[in-house]
Amino acid sequence: MPLKSVLFDMDGVIVDTEPLHRKAYFKMFDEFGINVSEELFTSFIGKTTLSVCQELITRFNLNNTPQELTDKKRRNFKYLFDTDPDFNLIPGVRNLIENYHQHDVKMILASSASMNTINWVFERFDLEKYFAGKISGADLKQSKPHPEIFELAAGISGEEKNNCIVIEDSTNGIQAAYAADIFCVAYKSEHSKNQKYDKAQKIISDYSEIHYETSTEWFK
Numbered sequence: 001m002p003l004k005s006v007l008f009d010m011d012g013v014i015v016d017t018e019p020l021h022r023k024a025y026f027k028m029f030d031e032f033g034i035n036v037s038e039e040l041f042t043s044f045i046g047k048t049t050l051s052v053c054q055e056l057i058t059r060f061n062l063n064n065t066p067q068e069l070t071d072k073k074r075r076n077f078k079y080l081f082d083t084d085p086d087f088n089l090i091p092g093v094r095n096l097i098e099n100y101h102q103h104d105v106k107m108i109l110a111s112s113a114s115m116n117t118i119n120w121v122f123e124r125f126d127l128e129k130y131f132a133g134k135i136s137g138a139d140l141k142q143s144k145p146h147p148e149i150f151e152l153a154a155g156i157s158g159e160e161k162n163n164c165i166v167i168e169d170s171t172n173g174i175q176a177a178y179a180a181d182i183f184c185v186a187y188k189s190e191h192s193k194n195q196k197y198d199k200a201q202k203i204i205s206d207y208s209e210i211h212y213e214t215s216t217e218w219f220k
Helices: 018-031 038-044 049-060 066-083 093-102 115-125 148-157 171-179 212-218
Strands: 005-008 106-110 133-135 164-168 183-187 202-204
Touching: 005 148, 018 038, 018 066, 038 049, 049 066, 066 115, 093 106, 093 212, 106 148, 115 133, 133 148, 148 164, 148 171, 164 171, 171 183
Parallel strands: 005 106, 005 164, 106 133, 164 183, 183 202
Antiparallel strands: none
16 A cells, blocks of 8 residues: 555644734634634634634624635735744655655645635745645535545545545544545644544654655555
């Protein structure tokens, strides 16, 4: 069962946009006068912005549309994306991507983020040349933890699911990979707090642990 395709989440896996999203969300919460607890916010991780905003409108009985909340949050995020000096790739992920590319492993980006955000990241860090396909939240009928995103990504890769792995960092994403019946590597970092890894087949904290050369040891 050789490794032929890797399905990457983006936020918290390729780039650390989670702190930017957090700041953008909480600024939006303040702007609409809603009080979101840490527990509730944690449950949003891995979901599309639109689905989060729909949930907020229902939960807090807001008179705004989901798109109004979504637009405000995305404007906040873009400002932070352009101005935050600490925004960078996750340590070790460029080496991992280059390693897979050298061994002809197909890589698909499977993210709940908007395609605008994905393209901003790919342009800023010159990642386009490595990936065979990209999926955004707009391509999906269902949000994680539904398996649709990874079933679609595996289909785009053209490989059998048992030759694919998912790299995820969130409870919702790991559950989506599990539901899709695809081997899941959970990346556990200082940024992925309060997430559950019990449905992942492998848990790592350093990307050197899953370079292609090691795959025969853990991907069976």
